[in-house]
Ligand SMILES: [Zn+2]
């Protein structure tokens with residue numbers, strides 16, 4: 001993700017722009033099937049990677065729904 005001079009968030013995959021990070025994350029999840037770790041803001045292409053990350057980095061959060 002990049003932020004341009006107009007303070008827009010831009011999707012590097014398709015060039016779509018968003019007013020805030022929440023919209024950008026929703027776009028990623030819906031259009032590109034990406035997952036964002038709410039804790040460290042890392043991004044993952046597959047839910048398996050996201051799960052593996054959570055298991056390794058945030059074991060205390062395993063009971064929390066995503
Ligand atoms: Zn996109």
Ligand SMILES: [Zn+2]
Pocket residue numbers: 037038039040041042053054057058
């Ligand atoms: Zn994380």
